[in-house]
Amino acid sequence: MKFSKWQWIIPLVIVVFLFALPTFMHSTRYISLFNQLYLNIVLAMGVYSVWTVGYINAAQPVFYGLGAYTAAILMIKAGWSFWLALPIAGIVPAVIALLFGFVGLKLKGAYFLFLTIALCDLIIWIFISWKGLFNGQIGFYPIPQPVLHIFGYKVNFESSLTPYYFLTLILAIITCLVYFKINGSRLGRVWDSVGKNEDLLANTGISVFTQKQISLSLSCFFAGLAGAIYAPYMKVVSPSGFSLWQGIWIVLGVLVGGIFSPIGAIIGTVFMSILYLLLQHYSQAQPLILGLILVLVLLFMPTGLVGLPVRIRNKIKDITGNKAVQTDEKKVI
C-alpha cells in the first residue's frame, strides 16, 4: 500500500489523537477497553497476515496466552524484569508456532483451521494439567509490575492503567507499521501470491513452505509480545483467560473488515469491539449472533467493510446503466 502525498496525514492525526486521549479521558473503564482493543489489533494483524498466505489461525489467543505465561513464569519464578522477559515472551510462541507449522502448514487451509482448533484445546489442557510449570487452574497471581524510569520520574504502573494504555498503543503501532511495511514490500507481494497461487509461485523458485513459516512465526511473535503486556496488565494469568472463542472473535473481525488489506483488520477489530460491548449482557446468545454475522458476511459481503464503498458504487453504476469499475481487491484502498 502506497501513500500519496497527503494520505499519511490521516493516520498521523489519528495516532496523535490516540496519544492525547488519556489526557481528557480519565474513566478507567474506557481506558481498559482501549487497552484490550489495542491488544486485539495486534492479534488481528497477525491473523490477517497468516490469512494472506492462505491459512486461518484460530489459535492466536493461545499463542497470546503462551506469551503471557512465559512472561509470568520468567518474572515470578526466575525473577527477571519485565523488559527482559518481553522479548523472550515473543520468541517462545514464535518457536512453538514454527514447530507446529512443520506439520500444520503442509495441510490445506481448512485442515489447518481444524488443527488450530485442536491445538487451542490441547494447549489450554496443558496449561491446566502441567501443574509444576503452569500452576494449574489457579495460574499466576499477582504478576510483578514493570519498573520504568523516564527522566528520573518513576512511571506508575501499580495503580494506574494509563501507562499500559501507552504500552499497548505503542505495541499496536509498531505491529501495524511492520505489517504495512511488509504489505508494500516484495515480501508482502510474495505472501499474497502464496495465498493466490501457490503452485505458480513454487515454480518461480520461491520456497512456499518457508514463506508460510515466516508469516506464522512472525504473527505469533507479536501475539506473544501482546501476551507479555497482558500478564502484568491483568495482574493474573490463568487458563480461563484464553479460549477458542476469543480467536473466533478476532478471525471474524478480520473477515468483517475485509481480508484484502491490513486496514480491514484494524477496522474490523474496532467494529467487533463495539459489537462486543453491545452484546456484553447477552453472553449466551453471543455465538448465535457471531455465527449469523459470519455466514451473512461471507455470503453477501465478501470484500468486507473496506470493500463496501466500491461495491456500492458499482451497484449504483449498474443500476444507472454505466459500466462498472473493475473491482480489484488490492485497489480498494
Place this chain on the structure above:
Amino acid sequence: MALIIQTLVNAISLSLIYILFSSGLTLIMGIFDVCNFAYGDFLMVAGFVTYFMVTKWGLPYILAPFAAMLLVSILGIVFEKGIYYPMRKRGGLEPALATFGASSLLETGALLLFGGMPKGVRPLITGNIHLGTTFLSLSRIPVIVGGLLLMFLLFMFVQRTRFGLAIRALQQDQEAASLQGMNISNTRIIVWVIACCLTAAAGVLLAPIAYVDPFMGSGLLLKGFAVVIMGGLGSIPGAMIGGVALGLVDSFGMTYLGTASYMFAFGFIMVVLILRPQGILGKR
C-alpha cells in the same frame, strides 16, 4: 483381563460410530473439497430427534432413525443450496468458515431451545451379560449391528450402483463428469443425503449409549476430522481404518490414561501427518 474385554467392546462400538460419522464426512469433504464444521451438529440434531421421539413422546426407537435421516437430510440440502453451491467458486477456506458460523448458530440455537443439561435416551436393549468378572452392556448390541449393517449398505451403494459410480466420478473430476452428461447438481444432493443419513444414523445409535446435549457433535467433529485426515481425504476404506484406530486409541487411552488420552489422540494424528501427509490410504 475383564477390563480389557470391556474396553474392547466399547472400542468396537465407538469405532463404528466414528466410522459411520467420518465416512459421511469424508464423502462430503472429498467431493466438495470443503471442510464442514457443522457436520457434528447434524449428529446433534439426530440425537435430539431421538431424545424427543423416544423419551418425550414414547415412540418406538426403531422409528427414530427414519425421522432423523429425513430431518438431517433436509438440513443438508439447506446447506448445499445456501452455502456450498453459492460459494463453490471461492476456494475451500471461506465456505469452511461459513459452515463454522452455521455450526455455532445450530449449537447455540439448540442450547437456547433445549437447555444445556445432558439428556438420556433409554437403550433399545437393556441389561448386562456376566462373563465371570466381565460385565458387558447389552445396549452396545444395536450399535454394533446397526453400524455393521449401514457400513455394508454404504459399501454396496458406492461400489455396485449407478449412483455410486456417479459419486466416484464426481470425486475425480466434476467438470469431466458434467461433460459426460451427468447431472451435477442432482448428484451433489445425493451425496448430501447419503452423508446426512450416515451422520443421522450415528447420532441415533450414539444417543442411548452417551448423552444428548447441544455440544455432543462438536466434540465428535474433531475426532471425525482426525479420522478423515488420517485415512486420507475422500477414502471410505481409509475412514474405516482411521475410525478403528481412533476408537481403540480413544477407549484404551480413556480407560488407562484418563484425560491425557486427548493429547494422545492428537499426538497420534500429528505422527501420521508427519509420516504420511496425504493420510494412510490417501493419494497425492
